[in-house]
Amino acid sequence: MRNRMCGPWWENRLNDAGFRLTNPRxxxxxxxxxxxxxxxxxxxxxxxxxxxxxxGLTTVYRSLDLFTQIGVVQRFDFGDGKARYELNRNPLSKGHHHHLVCMRCKSIIDYNDFMQEEVELMKKxxxxLSKKHHFKIMHHTIHFYGLCNECQHAEQKMIDY
Amino acid sequence: MRNRMCGPWWENRLNDAGFRLTNPRxxxxxxxxxxxxxxxxxxxxxxxxxxxxxxGLTTVYRSLDLFTQIGVVQRFDFGDGKARYELNRNPLSKGHHHHLVCMRCKSIIDYNDFMQEEVELMKKxxxxLSKKHHFKIMHHTIHFYGLCNECQHAEQKMIDY
DNA sequence: TTGATAATGAAAATCATTTTCAATATAATA
DNA sequence: TATTATATTGAAAATGATTTTCATTATCAA
Structure with a gap:
């Protein structure tokens, strides 16, 4: 009995895509x-x-992959060798944000300042791009890479000998 | 004899950071x-x-890491499990571009259309962000994730049974 | 040329992620 | 509700990219 439309949206998404709702998920x-x-x-x-x-860890991996496939979760690679996962929030919604990634200590700062303008431009x-490259865009990432406050000073010391 | 300023800019960058110029590099x-x-x-x-x-493969890894450290090369993670490397080109220069990443076949399309406006906004x-978060920004990435032309059709078949 | 030390290459080690496979849970049907 | 087909699970093994180790070699300043 599919599409009963009673649970949260992501459960329906699972059903619609033909996957089962399970405890681990x-x-x-x-x-x-x-x-x-x-x-x-x-x-x-x-x-x-x-x-x-x-x-099992395997099941966690599989669940995260599945959620990513059906667009419920967004997967990020910040360059520290392991993937990160976030609930996929609507752009322009409160939760949506972009990232500042420290290249030295790998810490991540979320920001959602200045997003209005940014998101407008991204939409445009x-x-x-969709039209020109016949590419169906599902989501985007904007990462700024650099040095966080602490690491700037640490780096400074290194360079100064 | 450092800083002779004779080779290409990245050689000087190596020297300045105290690293040696070698054949593998x-x-x-x-x-x-x-x-x-x-x-x-x-x-x-x-x-x-x-x-x-x-x-040696190890040396290649080490060289790429080093170049990334000193900002000569930019490292990308497109989500296919291996890092990619590109010469770090100046934003607003001819070579600068952003990426469309196909989530299905992992192919990558470079684009530099509409960059003027994008880069303006990014600079701003x-x-x-630098000021507000005391973060020293070195570079940024913009990735659009979705389905390329071919994979849209393949995907379509799958969904349609 | 030489001496200090940075860089190299091969092999082994790491570590995140995937695959395999037998056991289990789920949901549609009888 | 019992049955059945099959999707899902978990443990262990496999994979594959990247890193570490360590003895050897190359580089650069003196």
């Missing part, structure tokens, strides 16, 4: 819903274990 | 200079072997 989703951090698969796994000690660019 | 750099592709470490290694059959945003 609910658990993974609840973890993502209750954080504002950029969790790695391992991070999610550790949190999941606290609730369901029999869950998306439209034009 | 020159080779890696020449490979990056002579491509417009997004090469992985392995890709660079294979090309390097053709010139210097005794070069960079300035504001």
């Amino acid at each position: 609910e658990l993974v989703m609840s973890i993502l819903r209750n954080t504002d951090k950029h969790l790695s698969a391992e991070d999610v796994y550790v949190k999941a274990l606290a609730v369901n000690p029999s869950i 660019t998306e439209k034009a | 020159e080779l890696v750099m020449s490979i990056l200079r002579n491509t417009d592709k997004h090469l992985s470490a392995e890709d660079v290694y294979v090309k390097a072997l053709a010139v210097n059959p005794s070069i 945003t960079e300035k504001a």
Whole structure:
């Protein structure tokens, strides 16, 4: 009995795509819903274990991949060797943000200042690029790479001998 | 005898940072200079072997890392499990571009249409973010993720059964 | 030329992610 | 509700990119 339209939107999305709603998947989703951090698969796994000690790391990976496939979750690579996952929030919504990535300590700062203008431009660019390159755009990332406050000073010391 | 200011700019950058100019490093750099592709470490290694059959993959990794550290090269993660490297070109210069990444076949399209406006905004945003978050921004990435022309059709078939 | 030390290459080690496969859970149907 | 087909799971093994180790070699300033 598909498409009963009773659960949260992502459950319907799962159903519509022909996937089953399972405990591990609910658990993974609840973890993502209750954080504002950029969790790695391992991070999610550790949190999941606290609730369901029999869950497997493999299942966490598979759930995150699945959610990414159906567009419920967005996967990020910040360059520290492991993927990060975030609930996919609507651009222009409160939760949407972009990232500042410290190249030295790998810390990540979210920002959503100046987003109005940025998002406007992105929408415009998306439209034009879609048409020109026949590319169906699902989402975008904007990352600024550099040095955070602390690392600028640490770096300074290094360069100064 | 440092800072002789005779070689290309990146050689001086190496010197200034206290690193040596070596054959493997020159080779890696020449490979990056002579491509417009997004090469992985392995890709660079294979090309390097053709010139210097005794070069090691490890050295290629180390060279790419080093160049990335000193800002000569930019490292990208498109989400296919291996890092890609590109010569770091000046925004607003001819070579600067952003990326469309196909989530299905992992192909990458470079674009530099509509860049003027985009880069203007990025500069403005960079300035504001630097001030507000005390973050020293070195470079940025803009990736649009979606489906390329071919994969839209392939995907379509899949969904349509 | 030489001496200090930075860089190299081969092999081994790491570590995130994927695959395999037998066991289990799910949802539609009888 | 019981049945059945099949999607999902978890453990262990496999994979594959990147890093580390360490003995050897190359570079640069004196």
